[in-house]
Amino acid sequence: MSDIVSLGQPTVGDEELKAIAEVFASGWLSGAGPTCAKFEKRFAEITGTDDALATNNCGAALHLGLTVLGAGRGDEVIVGDYTFPATGHSVAWTGATPIFADIRSDIWSVDPAAVEAAITPRTVGILAVDVFGQPADYDELQAIADKHGLWLMEDAACSAGASYKGRPAGSLADIATFSFHGRKGITAGEGGALTTNRADLANHARKLHTYGIAPALSREGSADLPIPNFDELGFNYRMSDVAAGIMLAQLERLNTLVQSRQRVADQYGTLLADIDGVQAPVALADRVHPWQSYVVTLDATVDRGKVAAYLKAHGIQCNFGTYASHVQPVYGFSGHLPVSADLFMRHLAIPMHANLTEDEVDRVAGTLRAAMAS
Numbered sequence: 001m002s003d004i005v006s007l008g009q010p011t012v013g014d015e016e017l018k019a020i021a022e023v024f025a026s027g028w029l030s031g032a033g034p035t036c037a038k039f040e041k042r043f044a045e046i047t048g049t050d051d052a053l054a055t056n057n058c059g060a061a062l063h064l065g066l067t068v069l070g071a072g073r074g075d076e077v078i079v080g081d082y083t084f085p086a087t088g089h090s091v092a093w094t095g096a097t098p099i100f101a102d103i104r105s106d107i108w109s110v111d112p113a114a115v116e117a118a119i120t121p122r123t124v125g126i127l128a129v130d131v132f133g134q135p136a137d138y139d140e141l142q143a144i145a146d147k148h149g150l151w152l153m154e155d156a157a158c159s160a161g162a163s164y165k166g167r168p169a170g171s172l173a174d175i176a177t178f179s180f181h182g183r184k185g186i187t188a189g190e191g192g193a194l195t196t197n198r199a200d201l202a203n204h205a206r207k208l209h210t211y212g213i214a215p216a217l218s219r220e221g222s223a224d225l226p227i228p229n230f231d232e233l234g235f236n237y238r239m240s241d242v243a244a245g246i247m248l249a250q251l252e253r254l255n256t257l258v259q260s261r262q263r264v265a266d267q268y269g270t271l272l273a274d275i276d277g278v279q280a281p282v283a284l285a286d287r288v289h290p291w292q293s294y295v296v297t298l299d300a301t302v303d304r305g306k307v308a309a310y311l312k313a314h315g316i317q318c319n320f321g322t323y324a325s326h327v328q329p330v331y332g333f334s335g336h337l338p339v340s341a342d343l344f345m346r347h348l349a350i351p352m353h354a355n356l357t358e359d360e361v362d363r364v365a366g367t368l369r370a371a372m373a374s
């Protein structure tokens with residue numbers, strides 16, 4: 001009878017196609033070109049930062065950020081536990097050890113008290129995660145970082161359009177990193193960005209993201225024959241100019257998309273309020289939540305697998321929330337983080353994207369109600 005309601009869906013159309021055509025016509029399709037430069041300028045404005053660097057994904061931006069902050073072998077970086085494992089992986093890529101810290105039970109970002117408790121003489125920095133886009137507690141985290149001489153990073157993978165006490169996501173730490181993967185609020189299919197107010201970090205990250213030399217754009221139009229010198233082992237973490245064109249069109253939509261998601265969240269909030277065993281997510285008044293995902297918490301007595309199977313059988317896509325990092329075997333982490341471990345088992349993501357209609361949201365909520373009663 002009914003179509004499938006998808007868990008997430010990009011909002012792309014004629015504007016993005018037009019942007020792609022313009023990049024094709026320009027002849028510069030590869031990365032770090034003029035369209036990337038335009039995107040970076042615009043993204044820095046939106047995030048209220050001095051510099052933005054376009055990358056091919058958020059994992060690359062995380063790796064660059066940690067590298068230019070100096071993380072390496074023998075170091076410990078405290079990481080918010082509840083996240084897609086790109087966060088923990090990026091720390092491990094540098095040779096440093098991710099030390100996972102437990103999360104707040106309401107908004108699921110790292111608990112500042114757990115961060116403080118995890119500090120050792122080896123700690124060099126804190127990598128907080130804006131879980132599903134809602135910013136973490138940056139005032140408290142910055143105070144801890146200052147007190148102990150640590151740097152602070154924001155995994156803002158899901159945070160485009162978010163803010164904390166009036167300050168935009170991306171500007172809340174020494175470095176922030178964004179994802180433009182297809183499941184995020186704005187997307188080029190794949191993509192990422194690093195933002196910072198520190199020119200030294202921005203310049204170093206820009207160099208490392210293009211194999212350790214200045215981007216080709218800086219040599220364009222030169223009258224002589226500049227020959228770059230490779231003095232540092234960089235990577236190819238460039239965003240293509242094709243993706244940057246798509247991203248420029250997506251930035252035009254950003255406000256509308258966040259408003260649409262807020263409308264969906266408001267409607268869910270009303271419809272789910274009286275379903276026994278289901279708790280709606282919390283959005284704190286001092287921050288703007290961009291609702292990358294909408295994740296409900298089921299009571300411990302509820303059989304999540306059964307609820308999920310019911311939803312799927314009725315055409316409603318769903319998923320778990322995100323990952324408790326510390327239980328992933330790849331890290332060999334020995335601690336137990338009870339809040340994160342528990343929510344990893346009880347969270348259920350239901351459809352959230354900017355294209356959902358009121359009727360679809362009604363249908364999702366009604367089906368979840370029926371699933372809980374079944």
Ligand SMILES: *Cc1c(COP(=O)(O)O)cnc(C)c1O
Nearest residue numbers: 057058059083084086157179181
């Ligand atoms: C999606 C996501 C990432 C990874 O982003 P990619 O662009 O796929 O590398 C990292 N951190 C968090 C919190 C994410 O949600």
